[in-house]
Amino acid sequence: MYSITSESSHHPDIINLIAALDRYQSELYPAESNHLLDxxxxxxxxxxxxxxxxxxxxAVGCGAVVLNGDxxxxxxRVYIDPTHRGQHLGETLLAALEDEALSRHCHTVRLETGIKQHAAVRLYERCGYEMRPPFAPYTADPLSLFMEKALVVDVRLAAL
Known part of the structure; x- marks a missing residue:
C-alpha cells in the first residue's frame, strides 16, 4: 500500500528524489535541454x-504543479523510483496533483518532457494529456515535447 501526501520542497525525501531525477535526465539530455526547476x-x-x-x-515518488495565477x-518534477514503477503510481500521483490543482482554481495543466522519456510520454497520454506547441517560457527544442490537459471542460466553471 502506498500513500500520497503534500510535502515541503525542503524535505530531505523530496531533495533526494529530485536529485535522482536530475541524474537520470542529465544522462539523457544536454544541459541546454534540461529545464530543471528548483x-x-x-x-x-x-x-x-x-x-x-x-x-x-x-519516499518512492514525487511530482509538482507550479500554479501560474492565471x-x-x-x-x-514527476518521478517514480525505478524499483516501484509498473504499479500505476504515476497515474495515481497525477490524479492527486490534478485534483489539488483544480481545487486551487487551476483549469489547465501543461508540461514539458523529453523525447527520450517514452514511459513518461505514455503516462501523460494515458492520463489525457495532448501534444501542443511550446508555451512560455519555453521555445521549440528538438529534444522536448509539450503537452496539455484541460481539467474542466468549460473554463468558466473553474471560477465557481
Missing part, C-alpha cells in the same frame, strides 16, 4: 508538491 525557490501559494511513500514510509499550471 522547487525550493517557489512559494507555497504557487506550488503543489506531493510525495508517494510505501508501507515503510520510504488558471494554468505546469506539471514539474
Amino acid at each position: 522547487l525550493s525557490e517557489l512559494t507555497e501559494e504557487n506550488l503543489i508538491l506531493m510525495v508517494i511513500r510505501d508501507q515503510q514510509l520510504t 488558471g494554468t499550471g505546469e506539471m514539474k
Whole structure:
C-alpha cells in the first residue's frame, strides 16, 4: 500500500528524489535541454508538491504543479523510483496533483518532457494529456515535447 501526501520542497525525501531525477535526465539530455526547476525557490501559494511513500514510509515518488495565477499550471518534477514503477503510481500521483490543482482554481495543466522519456510520454497520454506547441517560457527544442490537459471542460466553471 502506498500513500500520497503534500510535502515541503525542503524535505530531505523530496531533495533526494529530485536529485535522482536530475541524474537520470542529465544522462539523457544536454544541459541546454534540461529545464530543471528548483522547487525550493517557489512559494507555497504557487506550488503543489506531493510525495508517494510505501508501507515503510520510504519516499518512492514525487511530482509538482507550479500554479501560474492565471488558471494554468505546469506539471514539474514527476518521478517514480525505478524499483516501484509498473504499479500505476504515476497515474495515481497525477490524479492527486490534478485534483489539488483544480481545487486551487487551476483549469489547465501543461508540461514539458523529453523525447527520450517514452514511459513518461505514455503516462501523460494515458492520463489525457495532448501534444501542443511550446508555451512560455519555453521555445521549440528538438529534444522536448509539450503537452496539455484541460481539467474542466468549460473554463468558466473553474471560477465557481
